Amino acid sequence: MVFPEKSKLLLVILLLVGFITYTGFIYKDLPVTTSHATSAAMEGKALWQQKNCNACHQVYGLGGYLGPDLTNVFSKRGPAYISAFLKNGTPVMPNFHFTQTEIDALLAYLKNIDHSGTADPRKFTKHYDGTIE
Ligand code: HEC
Incomplete structure (x- = not known):
């Protein structure tokens, strides 16, 4: 096994946080909301x-x-x-x-x-x- 169980969980959490932050960032700047x-x-x-x-x-x-x-x-x-x-x-x-x-x-x-x-x-x-x- 390359990754121990603990760092797998940490990796999943990091990816999730990154995904949610990036999604929020993108939706905040949608051009339709700035009319x-x-x-x-x-x-x-x-x-x-x-x-x-x-x-x-x-x-x-x-x-x-x-x-x-x-x-x-x-x-x-x-x-x-x-x-x-x-x-x-x-x-x-x-x-x-x-x-x-x-x-x-x-x-x-x-x-x-x-x-x-x-x-x-x-x-x-x-x-x-x-x-x-
Ligand atoms: C039947 C065609 C026609 C329609 C419909 C029309 N216009 Fe015009 N308009 C003209 C023409 C042609 C001119 C250029 C002046 C001239 O040759 O008499 C003009 C000129 C203008 C100008 C001056 C532009 C410039 O840079 O000199 C404005 C502003 C304008 N029209 C606004 C409107 C608006 C707002 C509407 C709708 C409510 C409208 N027109 C509907 C034909 C039309």
Whole structure:
């Protein structure tokens, strides 16, 4: 026998403690538990889906191509500029006749997706292993 009974038990306990600690560590950092969307942002998202903004606009390059990508419109253009579009529409973009509360909710949503990352692929850094940042 290579290991005496006592060190086998010690080994099992060590592995168990290691396993439990590592599992706890991994589950503590799950990305789904770190969502910071406010309730206004969630309402804005619901409006975004109801009015189908995505038919003409993209988020992270996905969506229709009649209007511009809106992932980072909040930091690029600011709330006053966005509100003007949402209040009045344009000859191409419909006027949805939003209330101020609905506009605030959409602004909160656009601010939220703006914080989630940068959409413009021209600014990505390419790594040697093919990943991007
Ligand atoms: C029928 C297509 C269409 C729909 C639906 C639409 N938009 Fe637009 N939107 C446009 C177009 C096109 C523009 C660019 C301005 C123009 O050409 O009139 C625009 C511009 C914008 C801008 C200004 C972007 C910039 O960088 O100048 C914002 C903000 C915006 N839209 C938000 C929204 C939101 C929020 C919704 C949903 C409630 C929405 N749009 C629905 C077509 C649309």
